[in-house]
Amino acid sequence: MRIATYNVNGVNGRLPVLLRWLEETKPDIACLQELKAPHEKFPLEAIQNAGYEAIWHGQKSWNGVAILSKVGPITEKRRVLPGDPEDLHSRYIEAEINGILVGCLYLPNGNPAPGPKFDYKLNWFQRFTTHAASLFKMDIPVVLTGDYNVMPTDLDVYKPERWVNDALFRPETRAAFHGLLSQGWTDALRKLHPDEKIYTFWDYFRDAYGRDAGLRIDHFLLNDQMDKRLISAGVDRNVRGWEKSSDHAPVWIEIK
DNA sequence: ATGCCGTGGAAACCACGA
Numbered sequence: 116m117r118i119a120t121y122n123v124n125g126v127n128g129r130l131p132v133l134l135r136w137l138e139e140t141k142p143d144i145a146c147l148q149e150l151k152a153p154h155e156k157f158p159l160e161a162i163q164n165a166g167y168e169a170i171w172h173g174q175k176s177w178n179g180v181a182i183l184s185k186v187g188p189i190t191e192k193r194r195v196l197p198g199d200p201e202d203l204h205s206r207y208i209e210a211e212i213n214g215i216l217v218g219c220l221y222l223p224n225g226n227p228a229p230g231p232k233f234d235y236k237l238n239w240f241q242r243f244t245t246h247a248a249s250l251f252k253m254d255i256p257v258v259l260t261g262d263y264n265v266m267p268t269d270l271d272v273y274k275p276e277r278w279v280n281d282a283l284f285r286p287e288t289r290a291a292f293h294g295l296l297s298q299g300w301t302d303a304l305r306k307l308h309p310d311e312k313i314y315t316f317w318d319y320f321r322d323a324y325g326r327d328a329g330l331r332i333d334h335f336l337l338n339d340q341m342d343k344r345l346i347s348a349g350v351d352r353n354v355r356g357w358e359k360s361s362d363h364a365p366v367w368i369e370i371k
Numbered sequence: 372a373t374g375c376c377g378t379g380g381a382a383a384c385c386a387c388g389a
Contacts, residue, residue: 124388125378149388151379176379177387224389264389277372283389318389319376330389362377362389 116186116370118144118217119351120260120333122316122363126150126179129361130158136354136365137165143186144212146219147171148262149361150179150205157181170194174205180219180261184212192216198242206239215341216253220261225282233282236264240291244298247336251298256341256370259300262363263334265292267302270312271331283332301342303335303368308348315350316363324355333366344370 119142123129126147137145145167150157154173162169162183171181172194182189189210196207206221220243225236250257266284269275278284296302304313314329323329337345348368355364 128378149378224387226389278389281389316389318374321373321375332389359377 116144117142117367118146118258118260118335118370119365119367120146120148120219120262120335121365122148122221122262122333122361124149124151124361124363126152126181127156127158129359130161132354132357132360134161134165135357136351137167140351140365140367141185142367143184144215144217145183146217146260147181147183148179148219148221150174150181151177152179170208170210172205172208178205178221180205180208180221182208182210182212182217182219187213196239196242197246199238202239207243211255214255216250216255216257218250218257218259220259220263222262222264224264225288228280228282228285236282237287237291240288240295244291244295247295247300248298251300251338253338254340256344257338258341258368259336260334260366262332263292264332265289265334266330266332267292267305267334270310271314273314273328273330283330295336300336300338301345303337303342303345303348304331304350304366306342307345313350314352315366317355319362333363335366335368341370346371
């Protein structure tokens with residue numbers, strides 16, 4: 116079974132690319148972020164025609180997350196990250212599919228840092244970490260995947276020294292990610308490719324993709340039951356080179 | 372060092388992204 120994550124950067128603007136990617140790689144479950152569409156503008160019909168069921172949490176202009184499945188019903192568990200009723204951003208959705216718990220997240224960017232947006236990011240991260248602790252102990256396989264907006268280590272940035280003061284790489288952000296990992300989660304891509312340069316995002320400008328000036332910010336975190344089933348993992352980096360592509364590439368894992 | 376590009380929505384520019 117293949118589970119994928121893809122920050123589409125606009126689900127309607129990206130629809131041809133999204134459908135082509137679904138058709139070519141046929142993920143069984145796909146988590147999407149940055150829909151940038153309100154609930155009623157989600158392209159459900161096109162996605163159903165591609166063979167998928169979907170649940171989503173849209174929002175006008177920004178954010179937005181979805182879970183797609185072609186392997187049975189999606190039982191939604193929650194569509195809001197607990198801990199702050201005043202947080203109205205659509206950044207989290209969670210479902211059970213075929214006995215697997217899937218959390219799809221779009222963690223805040225946080226720039227400029229320091230400042231209120233960075234505070235929001237760290238707050239959101241703390242709330243997510245609290246929620247993740249309860250999920251880790253569940254008696255079923257759990258995967259938390261999406262755009263974490265964190266490069267965990269120097270190996271995950273083309274030029275670490277340029278990013279030390281950026282919200283995606285500041286010490287507080289990396290500490291938050293490693294605090295989350297310390298609950299026991301496995302970073303699937305890094306586990307299977309410990310020394311490899313792996314990127315999931317390349318800026319649109321300055322030919323970042325052509326220069327391979329990338330970042331690894333889209334991640335798969337697995338609890339022990341899921342980790343036991345992990346076979347392989349990778350990035351569909353060629354998709355980033357397609358016409359009208361997102362600035363992210365899809366990331367995937369293969370499980371037993 | 373920098374939204375230089377791209378998206379969406381409102382309005383012919385702005386917010387936001389990483």
